[in-house]
Amino acid sequence: MKSSKETIPQLFEAALSGERRSLGKLLTLVERGGETADDVAGLAHRKAGNTHVIGITGAPGSGKSTLTGRLLELFSQTGHNSAVLAVDPSSPLTGGAILGDRIRMDDLTDENSFIRSMATRGHSGGLALAVPAAIQLFDAVGYKPVIIETVGVGQVEVDVAGAADTTVVVVTPGMGDAVQANKAGLLEVADIFVVNKSDRPGANDARRDLDLMLDLGHISGLEEKTGYRPPIIMANSLEGTGSQEIIEAIENHANHLKSSGSIKVRQDQRTLMEIQNRVELLIGTTAKETLSTEFGKAMINAVLNRETSPAQAAKSIVNSLLND
Amino acid sequence: MSDQQYRVILAKLGLDGHDRGIKVVARILRDAGMEVIYLGLRQTTGSIIAAAEEEDADAIGLSMHNAGHLTLGPKMTASLNDARLDIPLIIGGIVPDEDIEELLESGVAAVLGPGASAEEVVSTVRDAISARDET
Ligand code: B12
Numbered sequence: 001m002k003s004s005k006e007t008i009p010q011l012f013e014a015a016l017s018g019e020r021r022s023l024g025k026l027l028t029l030v031e032r033g034g035e036t037a038d039d040v041a042g043l044a045h046r047k048a049g050n051t052h053v054i055g056i057t058g059a060p061g062s063g064k065s066t067l068t069g070r071l072l073e074l075f076s077q078t079g080h081n082s083a084v085l086a087v088d089p090s091s092p093l094t095g096g097a098i099l100g101d102r103i104r105m106d107d108l109t110d111e112n113s114f115i116r117s118m119a120t121r122g123h124s125g126g127l128a129l130a131v132p133a134a135i136q137l138f139d140a141v142g143y144k145p146v147i148i149e150t151v152g153v154g155q156v157e158v159d160v161a162g163a164a165d166t167t168v169v170v171v172t173p174g175m176g177d178a179v180q181a182n183k184a185g186l187l188e189v190a191d192i193f194v195v196n197k198s199d200r201p202g203a204n205d206a207r208r209d210l211d212l213m214l215d216l217g218h219i220s221g222l223e224e225k226t227g228y229r230p231p232i233i234m235a236n237s238l239e240g241t242g243s244q245e246i247i248e249a250i251e252n253h254a255n256h257l258k259s260s261g262s263i264k265v266r267q268d269q270r271t272l273m274e275i276q277n278r279v280e281l282l283i284g285t286t287a288k289e290t291l292s293t294e295f296g297k298a299m300i301n302a303v304l305n306r307e308t309s310p311a312q313a314a315k316s317i318v319n320s321l322l323n324d
Numbered sequence: 325m326s327d328q329q330y331r332v333i334l335a336k337l338g339l340d341g342h343d344r345g346i347k348v349v350a351r352i353l354r355d356a357g358m359e360v361i362y363l364g365l366r367q368t369t370g371s372i373i374a375a376a377e378e379e380d381a382d383a384i385g386l387s388m389h390n391a392g393h394l395t396l397g398p399k400m401t402a403s404l405n406d407a408r409l410d411i412p413l414i415i416g417g418i419v420p421d422e423d424i425e426e427l428l429e430s431g432v433a434a435v436l437g438p439g440a441s442a443e444e445v446v447s448t449v450r451d452a453i454s455a456r457d458e459t
Pocket residue numbers: 339340341342343344345346348349384385386387388389390391414415416417418436437438439440441445448449
């Protein structure tokens with residue numbers, strides 16, 4: 001075990017005073033999970049609640065990291081300390097990962113920004129805990145805003161986007177990206193659309209596709225219900241065009257959240273989800289342990305002998321937990 | 325210790341553009357179950373230190389092919405010391421045999437050269453991390 005001589009409260013104090021090394025170590029503890037992670041998250045939670053969380057999601061290679069680098073640059077110029085949590089998938093075969101997001105951001109960053117790469121480590125349940133806890137840590141030590149980058153390919157990513165106050169969905173010209181994004185459920189979570197790589201042919205088509213889909217929201221009444229229509233911003237993140245507009249759109253969305261009161265709804269929903277995730281994880285772990293007790297083994301045998309069904313066995317096991 | 329996920333930074337310093345080796349090593353380490361924070365080309369000792377702090381790295385690997393290892397290697401270990409970072413530094417690429425001793429004396433944990441097998445790469449990184457953990 002990498003020996004850290006400092007206690008958790010010491011690391012937390014140091015992180016509060018701006019020491020990056022300590023914040024880096026705390027993030028590792030949060031990522032590892034377990035009791036220690038809970039201790040760290042407990043300290044962070046008390047001080048959190050002041051940041052704005054921006055989720056950036058989209059297909060692999062759409063330019064999320066390059067764009068994030070641009071945003072970091074602008075935030076830094078206006079005196080903001082911003083943090084990035086860049087989430088990438090772990091290899092399901094080996095558990096290893098190549099985390100390559102920060103090289104796209106590095107050139108543009110300085111001591112005002114903090115970038116942390118995180119691998120999904122195979123379990124979405126764990127990620128669902130580590131991501132909010134990491135955000136709270138950044139929040140607690142004063143990073144504002146906090147940006148989460150995730151590859152938008154599936155439910156996990158949509159969940160992670162749920163941890164954000166403002167979700168930016170990045171699409172690129174060509175290959176029906178907008179339609180793909182729709183399939184992946186990304187359109188519903190988008191607060192802002194960015195057509196990145198707008199230097200490429202087909203950028204205007206992508207914009208029109210998105211506009212058409214948003215019109216459907218207009219027709220279905222979704223737009224009226226929320227009082228908000230996600231803007232579509234054209235960007236070339238290699239050059240940095242569009243980044244200023246994106247920041248303005250984020251501010252605009254933040255204001256909308258405040259004035260419409262939906263910020264409260266989102267935060268309540270997020271808190272509920274976080275507790276729910278933890279409950280499920282705790283029960284899941286305990287249930288797994290029960291399966292290897294005498295009682296659990298008897299249940300498994302009963303199902304194997306067709307004396308009871310898997311569903312009934314599961315109910316008995318959960319009931320035994322609740323009556324403990 | 326097998327349950328711990330090692331996090332390794334891989335980088336090249338300065339204008340050295342030979343990036344085949346570092347890409348191969350990134351893949352080898354990933355396939356051995358490690359998390360590789362890939363910084364790629366044109367890094368500085370400062371950018372590597374910042375990444376090491378923020379990423380809480382367990383090891384730093386530098387890939388060097390521009391004959392700058394005798395200045396840059398010790399400069400990197402000195403920067404790590406200044407930042408109070410107790411992280412092993414491993415150097416790979418083109419290092420003549422007669423320079424290895426000097427690098428090790430300056431605090432570099434290990435040096436690997438052309439033809440190093442995947443097993444060697446993995447065990448070198450693992451050993452450097454566990455040697456540090458034992459102190
Ligand atoms: C391919 C190559 C190129 C390609 C590079 C393509 C690329 N994108 O990588 C090109 C043609 C562009 C090139 C250009 C030059 N090259 Co060149 N090149 C080579 C060559 C033939 C092979 C390098 C290679 O890719 N090997 C394959 C990889 C997989 O092996 P590797 O890098 O050694 O990595 C292994 C180990 O070293 C180790 N390892 C490496 N890094 C790390 C890191 C860690 C953490 C660990 C654990 C292990 C590890 O593990 C790897 C797997 O075994 C070597 C000669 C040679 N035999 O090495 C010369 C060589 C490196 N080049 C050399 C030179 C001089 C140049 C140029 C300056 C030539 C010129 N005058 O223009 C330019 C400089 C370009 C630049 N901007 O830096 C010299 C360097 C001399 C020196 N250091 O003293 C060499 C040694 C040739 C020679 N004998 O003179 N080159």
